[in-house]
Amino acid sequence: MSSSGKFGNNLWEKKYLLVLDDVWTESHIYWDDFLHSLRGLNATNGNWCVVTTRKQQTASILATHDPYVLGKLSDDDCWSILTEKANAGGEIPEKLQVMKKEIIKKCGGLPLAASAMGGLLRMKRKEGWKLILMNKLSNLSGDEDRVMEILKLSFDCLPSPAIKKCLAYCSMFPKDTEMKRDMLIELWMAEGFLQVDLKNKTMVNKTMEEIGEYYLEILLQSSLLEEIRKYRRRYYKMHDMVHDVSKSIMSKSTKVINSETGSEDNSNQVHCLVIDSFGEGTINLFECRSNLLHTLFLSEGSLFDDMLMKLKTLHVLNLSGEENQNLPISVGKLIHLRYINFEDSTNENLPESVCKLYNLQTLRLNSFALKTLEFFKVSREKGRRIGEFGSLKNLKGKLEIRNLELVKGKEGAEEAKLSEKANLFRLELKWAYNREGDNYNDEFAR
Incomplete structure (x- = not known):
């Protein structure tokens, strides 16, 4: 069922208050059609539709009454928001109160x-506040210019180049995308952004996943990302203007291809391709840049063996969004691949050549990730012996190991190196009911 059909079923013959937030359309036709469909749901009076927008033109088109224009925040409200972000709800030191008027004026x-601004000034000392206010921010008259200037400064003041790369990378997703927490960290990891900073002693012994979580926390504290919780999962979203700032930074190295942007590009610096619309021009650009690409997001069209074989430097291959996508056999020759997302495809066949990708960190296949393995059936066949676990140090979640009667002696049990898998929170060990045919052992239980 289409989204409009579900929408209609939910409101059919019901009284409702519908809120449409951040509307951008400037089309009379779309809006008239939408209103007509609403009137057909319920003929009684008392239904309301509230629309918010940042565009005056949109307000004039949509309004059935005079639009209500929101005023500016009072100084006290502005200061309350700022201090909440700057000091996590604590009191701002009295010696910094003297800068209050100037700070509010900048906002x-x-x-x-x-x-x-609060995220920018968070945990900075008085000298840092003064430097930002006196030397960094110019006096701007336009509201949008004022916000963009503060957001750019927030980006510039992030504590490391790696965190800046992580934020800019988020602009590869369309505006309003709710990015999965684990997926975001896995992508940053594949791009090489999550390296240990020897200058930061607290990060020296951390895994790349833990470094990614630390970076996310910094971006949240800086008000550059917003956290959304749904069904016990955490997602992250960028405000449109943060997206614009990040996209301007990524523009030299990233090319987005869809029906609006087209596929013309003469830059030799493009390392990331995001393809939403596949055509002849796209194929030409794809082939011209194939030896430079590190990252490919493809949500429409199919990759063929001859195309994929040219992507010898590819680190990230994201094929999510295309249900009929096939993964060509030649993927096994892309030895630098660290990340493959194939989870939206209905194709259940994965080429065996994937096993040759010895740098692969993450494989997303129908919500199945390489770092989670729900059960493992021990066998005498090569590739299914207990020793295969030895090098899988980053397994996490729960794990069930079956047919342990086939493991011979203490030495065989130790090959699994289970004591090194600190991220497992549940472990089940299973032997067959009838174990008389084998010289089984119970070393795993010790």
Whole structure:
């Protein structure tokens, strides 16, 4: 069923208050059609539709009454938002209160500006506040310019180049995308952004996943990402203006191809391709840049063996969004691949050549990731022996190992190196009911 059909079923013959947030359309036709469909759901009075928008033109088209224009925040409200972000709800030191008026003035009564400024000033000392206020921010008259200036400064003040790369990378996703926490960290890891910073002693012994979580926390504290929780899972989202800032930084190395942007590009610096619309021009650009690409997001069209074989430097291959996508056999020749996302495909066949990708860190296949393995059936065949676990140090979640009667002696049991798998929270060990035919042992239980 289409989304419009589900929408209609939910509201059919019901009284409702519908809120449409951050609408951008400037088309009379779309809006008239939408209103007509609403009127057909319920003929009684008392239904309301509230629309918010940042565009005056949109407001004039959609309004059936005079639009209500929101005023600027009061100084006290602006300061409240800013201090909440800057000091995590604590009290701002009295010696910094003397800068209050100037700080509020820079925000111009805009909630996003106050939030971004608070994130920027978070945990900085008085000298840092003064430097930002006196030397960094110019006096801007336009509301959007004011916010963009603060957001750019927030980006510039991030504590490391790696964190800046992580934030900019998020702009490869369309605006309003709710990015999965684990997926985001896996992509950053595949791109090589999550390296240990020897200058930061607290990060020296951390895994790449833990470094990714630390970076996410910094971006949240800086008000550059927003956390959303759904069904016990955490997602992350960028405000449109943060997306614009990040996209401008990624523009030299990233090319987005869809029906609006087209596929013309003369840059020799493009290392990332995001393809939403596949055509002849796209294929030409794809082939011209094949020896430079590190990252490919493809949500429409299919990859063929001859195309894939040219991507010898590819690190990330994201084929999510295309149900009929096939993974060519030649993928096994892309030895630098660290990440493959194939989870939206209905194709259940995965080429055996994937096993040759010795640098692969993450394989997403129908919500199945390489770092989670729900059960393993021990066998005498090569590739299914207990020793295969030895090098899998980053397994996490729960694990069930079956047919342990086939493991011979203490030495065989130790090959699994289970004591090194600190991220497992549940482990089940199973032997066959009838074990008389084998010289079984119970070394795993010791």
